[in-house]
Amino acid sequence: MANASLYWFRHDLRLADLPGLIAASKAGQVIPVFIWDEALGGDWKMGGASQWWLHYSLQSLAADLSAAGSRLILRRGETVQVLAELLAETGAQDIFASRQYQPWAADLEQKVRDVTESSGGQFKRYPGTLLFEPENVRTGGGTPFKVFTPFWRACLKQPAPAQPQPTPTLLSPDTWPCSDELASWPLCPKQPNWAENWEALWQPGEAGASHALNTFLESHVDSYGDGRDFPAQPNTSRLSPFLKFGEISPRQVWWTAQNAKQSSPDEAGSIDKFLSEIGWREFCNHLVAQFPAMPDRAFNPKFEYFPWQTHSSHLVAWQQGNTGYPIVDAGMRELWQTGFMHNRVRMVVASFLTKHLLTHWREGEQWFWDCLLDADLASNACSWQWVGGSGADASPYFRIFNPIAQGEKFDKAGAYTRRWVPELAEMPDKYLYKPWEAPELTLRAAGVELGTTYPNPIVDHRTARESALEAYATLKNVSVA
Template identity: 55%
Template sequence: MIEDFTASKMARDSDKPVLLWFRQDLRLADNPALCAAMASGQPVLPVYILDDETPGAWRTGGAARWWLHHSLAALSRDLDALSTPLVLRRGDSRQIIADLVSETGATAVYWNRCYEPFARKRDETIKAALKRDGIAARSFNSALLHEPWTVENKAGEPFRVYSAFWRACLAKDGPETPLPAPEALESAPAPQGDRLADWALLPTVPNWARSFETAWTPGEAGARDRLTGFLDAAVNRYKAERDRPDIEATSRLSPHLHFGEIGPRQIWHATQAAMAAGGASEASALKFLSEVGWREFAHHLLYHNDTLPDHPLRPEFADFPWHENGDALAAWQRGRTGFPIVDAGMRELWATGWMHNRVRMIVASFLVKDLLIPWQEGEAWFWDTLVDADLANNAASWQWVAGCGADAAPYFRIFNPVLQGEKFDPDGAYVRRWVPELAKMPASHIHKPWLAPDDVMRQAGVTLGETYPTPIVDHGTARDRALDAFSRIKKAA
């Protein structure tokens, strides 16, 4: 009798769906939650929830919403090719998951893990509620090479220094082989969902994201093409040229990684394969993978420090004498500081939703050290304007530049924007592209136009204070002011 009852129950459950909850894993290949749902033998019902309530202040920013729209459209097309609809719902994930289970009779909910503090708290609440109701709840790792709690120092504590953290990661067994995308999928009848267009994720009047369309191809296919193109063409230049914003030598995979259109295991194994085949030099390939390692480290820090996005990791910095300067902040945001490499970076960010990593460090140093504006202001601006806005990466990187985070840059390391421009944009090509009013300036003066002779300025058609702003701060004076503030913090620690 027991065997008959069990068989009968299994037969009934086999007709009921598994809810597959997509989040920051918008792909079909190497998707552990998808593979597990398929292995259950039950029909699969893919769902995406736009939850602006749970994240609070860290709801998806404007530029990332543009990317999310196109990424969801691409995922929906990929699922349609498998005759499986993607159900869209908007609201509090806790309530919507409960509603969907009730509407569909689902016996299980599967998802891939997120590591933001608010997401972990939400997921724990949902998992507990589902289990109380007899619903299976399973989560998986699709976003990291190693779970944050599995990498510890010899004392069994979280790492605070990147280099030691990455060595520990490399000493572990390599990541598992990526899972293939399904060739077929048994889908369940779909309940009513929202129309993607009704979410209004795209800007309209004005359409400030118009130029994004020529810069990016969101979606799993776009991510795959970008990785392949990088490994075929640019990877061997990566170590030598990755700091040159005037040269296409980086992968630009960061937004694809954030939205999970590609996973780090796929990047790891594809890069290893390129090395083994002789198509990628070991030095450049390993340097590239070490940047994937920095992303891992950022998630490691956030997992072990919930307040990382809001408060300095080093508590003595809570008393740092920051300056509130709305005019200077606005000039920085608009790319009107009078320092060409800074302005080029901020204008690239506005035009494309992305900025070269070396330039990110330059503009961040300028904000927090030349202007002494709190790093949280820069973090918030990047959050709203970056298509790759990632809570862990954004917070860890801003704290690194500000000197208040783990593995932080020494407080006395204050980037000189002129020297940085001359070193990493030696011909001025990057500045000319993004600051066209300086396009006719010779390379010898393009990074410091305020020092150019009058005849050079006339020939270039530049009038400081009119066609291009005068510097909003004297770097030498600002550097001394920052060093004094940082040294006082150091003495107080």
């Protein structure tokens, strides 16, 4: 095919503001390709919830390409081999793609470059996943930032991200290569179908991403500054799955938010706070790009000596939302039933696992990886290490969230907790977050039998807190070269 190129989709499943796709469109005919490489990432291959989202995101992308007069070619197999086969089948010369930042991305991209050049073409990689490239944001000493606030301050001093670009016109090849049927890929669960209600909750794809952003900025951002901590209220953007799969670009988010500031100056503070959370995603990706061991090893090497404990029954109780602490259980059940969890509650459940149960942060990281629709490798690793105390700009060791106080402060009326822990729906507010203190008559009136209809706490908060402080104190005398 004369002047034909492959566009290799990965975590950039959109058509608008995609620099690599724009470049490919200018070069001639474009063959859009997505490869499902089940082994890619090794231990960090795509989790179950993310596979569900991928199915519907690819469905949406294929429909958008069809509306634009193009097609999405689906292939399953080892990435480099499949791309080499497609180059041979189509006669395409070049491969265009967006840059990725996972620990394995650079090696994979080099192999793709080698196979492309061996057939006389070029591998052309473009930005598009982040606002700023990692090598362009440095401390005064030329080293990567390890603390978020100065990192984001340095980002804000950079030239503003370029304006988003519209969907390009795509020239189709004379003949199309064959494609797998999406339905033949076992991305969605069947028996049991733990995601059977998710289609009513989410709209994967570029249109869904745009709708989520606009709804947030038009209806909820004014309450974001303080309201984002209250899980019963719709004050967060819920954009993270769309960003994870690249159905919206950070530049689109940035400029839509900046335009909203211009039209609603009173909301500027809340919008800036929202953008700083986009900055946290940026920070995490920069860290993992430059410290690729972060998903697997403690960023602070002292924590390789931390006395983590292994209680499989505690881990299972946490995973299933049966710890006996209602706000923790509500969060874990929300995660299982929706593929999502409110950010404040993520911090509470993570603190409980690592500090109350002294369970290694990697256990939580791996559970979230499988259960979260927005399971971004960098954000997941950095956030778990932040809570556990071992990460960059980490939460102080002595910050141990009290799960009782967290519930009483951030879900005072109990709407969130009662929704996800319905067996406590009739408990009075006074005892909702500490049902073990309720008189027997109160429990009976609420239909609660501790140890039967709802579990007793698996650990005592005060004792667990003291044990955590003792464990963290053991690191004070650890010396690391």
